Amino acid sequence: MESDTKYKRLKDLSREEFILPGTTVCGGCGGLEALRLFHKVLGKNVVFVNAAGCFTLLALFPYSPFRGSWLYTNMASAPAGAQGVRDALDILIASGRLKPEDDMKVVVLAGDGSTYDMALSSTSGAIFRDLDFYYFCYDNEAYGNTGMQMSSASPYGSMTTTSKPAHLSTAGTRSHKKDIFEIWRAHKPPYIATISPRHPVDLSEKVSRSMQYKGPKLFIAFSPCPTGWMYDPSLTVKIARLAVDTGIWALKEAINGEVKHTYIPSKFKPVEEYLMTQGRFNHLFYPVRQDKILEDIREDINSYWEQYKK
Amino acid sequence: MMIRIRFHGRGGHGIKTASRIAGTAASMEGFNVQDFPLYGAERRGAPLTAYTRISDGTIFERGIISSPDIVIIADDSLIEDPMADPLNGADTNTIIIINTNRPHDISEGLAARGRVFLIDATEISMSVIGKGSAISAAMGAAACRVTGLINKATVEKAVVKELTSIGISSEEIIRKNVEVAGTCFDSLPSFEIITRAETSQLLTKTIVLPYEAPAISTPNVIASGNIIERKTGKWRTFRPVINYDKCNHCWICFVWCPDGVISLDDKEFPHIDYDHCKGCLICYEECPIKAITVERESSSNEQ
Numbered sequence: 001m002e003s004d005t006k007y008k009r010l011k012d013l014s015r016e017e018f019i020l021p022g023t024t025v026c027g028g029c030g031g032l033e034a035l036r037l038f039h040k041v042l043g044k045n046v047v048f049v050n051a052a053g054c055f056t057l058l059a060l061f062p063y064s065p066f067r068g069s070w071l072y073t074n075m076a077s078a079p080a081g082a083q084g085v086r087d088a089l090d091i092l093i094a095s096g097r098l099k100p101e102d103d104m105k106v107v108v109l110a111g112d113g114s115t116y117d118m119a120l121s122s123t124s125g126a127i128f129r130d131l132d133f134y135y136f137c138y139d140n141e142a143y144g145n146t147g148m149q150m151s152s153a154s155p156y157g158s159m160t161t162t163s164k165p166a167h168l169s170t171a172g173t174r175s176h177k178k179d180i181f182e183i184w185r186a187h188k189p190p191y192i193a194t195i196s197p198r199h200p201v202d203l204s205e206k207v208s209r210s211m212q213y214k215g216p217k218l219f220i221a222f223s224p225c226p227t228g229w230m231y232d233p234s235l236t237v238k239i240a241r242l243a244v245d246t247g248i249w250a251l252k253e254a255i256n257g258e259v260k261h262t263y264i265p266s267k268f269k270p271v272e273e274y275l276m277t278q279g280r281f282n283h284l285f286y287p288v289r290q291d292k293i294l295e296d297i298r299e300d301i302n303s304y305w306e307q308y309k310k
Numbered sequence: 311m312m313i314r315i316r317f318h319g320r321g322g323h324g325i326k327t328a329s330r331i332a333g334t335a336a337s338m339e340g341f342n343v344q345d346f347p348l349y350g351a352e353r354r355g356a357p358l359t360a361y362t363r364i365s366d367g368t369i370f371e372r373g374i375i376s377s378p379d380i381v382i383i384a385d386d387s388l389i390e391d392p393m394a395d396p397l398n399g400a401d402t403n404t405i406i407i408i409n410t411n412r413p414h415d416i417s418e419g420l421a422a423r424g425r426v427f428l429i430d431a432t433e434i435s436m437s438v439i440g441k442g443s444a445i446s447a448a449m450g451a452a453a454c455r456v457t458g459l460i461n462k463a464t465v466e467k468a469v470v471k472e473l474t475s476i477g478i479s480s481e482e483i484i485r486k487n488v489e490v491a492g493t494c495f496d497s498l499p500s501f502e503i504i505t506r507a508e509t510s511q512l513l514t515k516t517i518v519l520p521y522e523a524p525a526i527s528t529p530n531v532i533a534s535g536n537i538i539e540r541k542t543g544k545w546r547t548f549r550p551v552i553n554y555d556k557c558n559h560c561w562i563c564f565v566w567c568p569d570g571v572i573s574l575d576d577k578e579f580p581h582i583d584y585d586h587c588k589g590c591l592i593c594y595e596e597c598p599i600k601a602i603t604v605e606r607e608s609s610s611n612e613q
C-alpha cells in the first residue's frame with residue numbers, strides 16, 4: 001500500500017516514551033510491546049479506559065506508568081466507561097472549561113477475554129452510538145490475568161488451563177477463534193485494523209491513518225505472551241513474526257468496511273514452525289504427532305486466504 | 311511433628327512447582343502435606359512466595375507460614391527486596407538455603423541469622439539443562455533434603471510427577487531435571503527439625519473502618535509516570551550488555567524492548583536503563599549483528 005502517513009521505516013518512529021518503565025507486567029510481554037508502539041503514534045493526550053485484565057497491573061496503586069490518564073473499569077463495561085469520559089470531555093469543551101487543543105483521545109484498553117466475550121455487548125452499543133474512541137485489544141488468546149483460562153479468542157489446538165488436552169479431546173481447545181474483526185465490521189465503524197508488534201511501521205501507519213476518522217477505531221494487537229503460551233520471553237518478537245509469516249495472523253485493515261491486507265508474505269511458512277515455538281501447542285507434537293489436528297489448522301489458514309485470492 | 315517450609319522466588323523460577331515437589335515427595339513418604347502459592351498482583355520476574363507444610367499428624371494450621379523452619383530463596387536479589395522480605399520470621403533455628411553465585415557477599419551478613427547454606431542451582435541447571443531460569447526441581451530437592459525425612463529416589467519421582475503435570479512432555483527435559491534435583495539433593499546436609507508450637511493467628515477484636523469520602527477512600531493517583539520509582543531491574547537473572555564497538559545504531563533493540571528501557575543518544579547509540587530492564591533478552595535475540603551479549607547477574611556487574 002502506498003504510504004499516506006509519515007511512517008516508512010523504523011527510524012520514523014517516535015523516540016519519546018509514553019509508558020514509563022517499572023510496570024509489573026511480565027518481562028517480554030508482547031501486548032505491552034504493541035501498546036507502547038501504539039501509544040507513540042497517539043501521543044500524550046490519552047485517557048485509557050482499562051477493562052480488568054493483565055494490563056490493569058500497569059497502573060498499580062499508588063503508581064502509574066502513563067503520562068496521560070487512566071481509568072479502571074470491570075471487564076464488561078470499558079466501552080461504556082469510554083462513553084462517559086468522552087461525554088465529559090465534550091461537555092467541558094462546550095462549556096469552555098477545557099480548551100479544544102487540550103482534548104484527549106479516549107482509548108479502551110482490553111484483553112481478549114473482555115473484547116471477544118464479556119464486553120461484546122457494550123462494545124456493540126458503543127459502535128452503534130458512533131462513539132468517537134479507540135479500542136485497543138491486546139489479544140493473548142486467553143484470560144491471562146487469572147491464569148490462562150480459555151477465551152473465545154483461544155485458537156483451535158491450543159492448551160489453556162481450562163482446555164487441557166486429554167484422551168477424548170486431543171486438540172486441547174476444540175473451538176475455533178471467534179472472528180472479532182468481522183463482528184466489528186458488521187457494525188460498520190470507520191476503521192478497524194489488526195496489528196502486530198513485529199511490524200511497527202505497519203502498526204504506526206495504521207494508527208496514524210485511523211486518526212483522521214471520527215467514530216469507533218478498533219485495533220486487535222497480536223500479543224505473544226511468554227507466561228501463558230509457555231516460551232522463553234526473548235522469543236516474543238520471533239513468534240510474532242512467525243505468526244504473520246505462516247499466515248496465522250493476517251495483517252489487515254477495513255476503512256469504511258473495505259478490507260485490505262497490508263502485508264501478505266510472498267510464501268507462507270509451514271505452520272508447524274510457529275506452533276513448535278510454544279509449550280501451549282506441545283501436545284500436537286509429543287508424545288505423538290497429531291496429524292489430523294495439524295491438518296485442520298492448515299486447512300483453516302488456507303481457507304482464510306482462499307477468500308481473498310482473486 | 312510439623313515442618314514448615316517457605317519458598318521465595320520470582321515469577322518464572324518455578325517456585326510454586328518447587329513447593330509442590332516438596333509436598334508430593336513428602337506425601338509419597340506417607341506424611342500429610344499442604345502446599346500452596348501466594349501471588350501478588352504481579353507477574354513473571356516479580357517476587358512470589360509458596361509454602362509447604364509436612365506433618366505426621368493431621369494439619370489444622372492454615373494460611374501463610376510466618377515462622378518457617380526452612381526458607382528457600384531462589385534468587386539472592388530477593389534478600390534485600392522489601393516486597394519479598396524472605397528472612398521475615400526466621401530465627402537461629404531456621405535453615406536458610408540461598409541460590410547464589412556470589413557466596414562472599416551473601417554469607418557475611420547472614421551468618422548470624424540462622425543456619426545458612428548456599429548453592430548455585432542456576433549454574434547446576436545451566437550446566438545440565440542448558441538453561442538456568444526455571445529451577446523448580448533444584449529448589450524442591452533442596453527443601454526435601456534438609457527436612458531429613460525424604461529419600462532421594464522419592465524426590466526424583468516427585469520431580470517427574472510434578473513436571474509432567476505442568477505440561478512438560480519432553481522426556482529429555484524431565485530426565486535432566488531429575489539429574490539437577492539429585493545433584494542439589496546431594497550437595498546439602500540433612501537435619502532433624504525440632505517442631506515449633508502452632509502459631510495462633512486468631513484476632514480477638516474486629517477492626518472498624520470509619521467512613522471516608524471517596525476522594526480519600528478510593529485509589530486515586532494524581533501523578534504522571536511515577537511508576538519509574540519502582541525498580542524492576544532486580545527481576546533479571548541475566549543482563550544484556552551492548553558492545554559499542556560493534557553496534558551500528560540500527561534502532562532495532564530500541565524499537566522492540568517492550569518496557570521501553572532502551573533510549574537512544576544524540577548519535578543514535580542505544581543505552582539500557584539497568585534500574586528497570588527486566589532481562590527478557592528480546593534485545594539480545596533481535597540484534598541483527600549480535601552486538602548485544604548476555605552476562606549472568608553478579609555483584610561485579612552491579613554498578
Ligand SMILES: Cc1ncc(C[n+]2csc(CCOP(=O)(O)OP(=O)(O)O)c2C)c(N)n1
Pocket residue numbers: 052053054055074075076110111112113114115118140142143144145146151
Ligand atoms: C465481570 C468480571 N468477571 C471476572 C473478573 C475476574 N477477572 C479479572 S481479570 C480477568 C481475565 C481477563 O482476561 P482478558 O480480558 O483476556 O485479559 P488478560 O488477563 O489476558 O490481559 C478476569 C476473569 C472480573 N474482573 N470481572
Ligand code: SF4
Pocket residue numbers: 025026028029030031032054140144145223224225226227228353354
Ligand atoms: S501474562 Fe502474558 S499478557 Fe499478561 S502480562 Fe504476562 S506476558 Fe503480558
Ligand code: SF4
Pocket residue numbers: 028550566567568569570571572582586587588589590591592593594
Ligand atoms: S532485556 Fe533488553 S529488551 Fe528486555 S527489558 Fe532489558 S533492555 Fe529491554
Ligand code: SF4
Pocket residue numbers: 552556557558559560561562563564580596597598599600601602
Ligand atoms: S540492535 Fe544491535 S546494532 Fe542495532 S542498535 Fe541495538 S545494539 Fe546496536
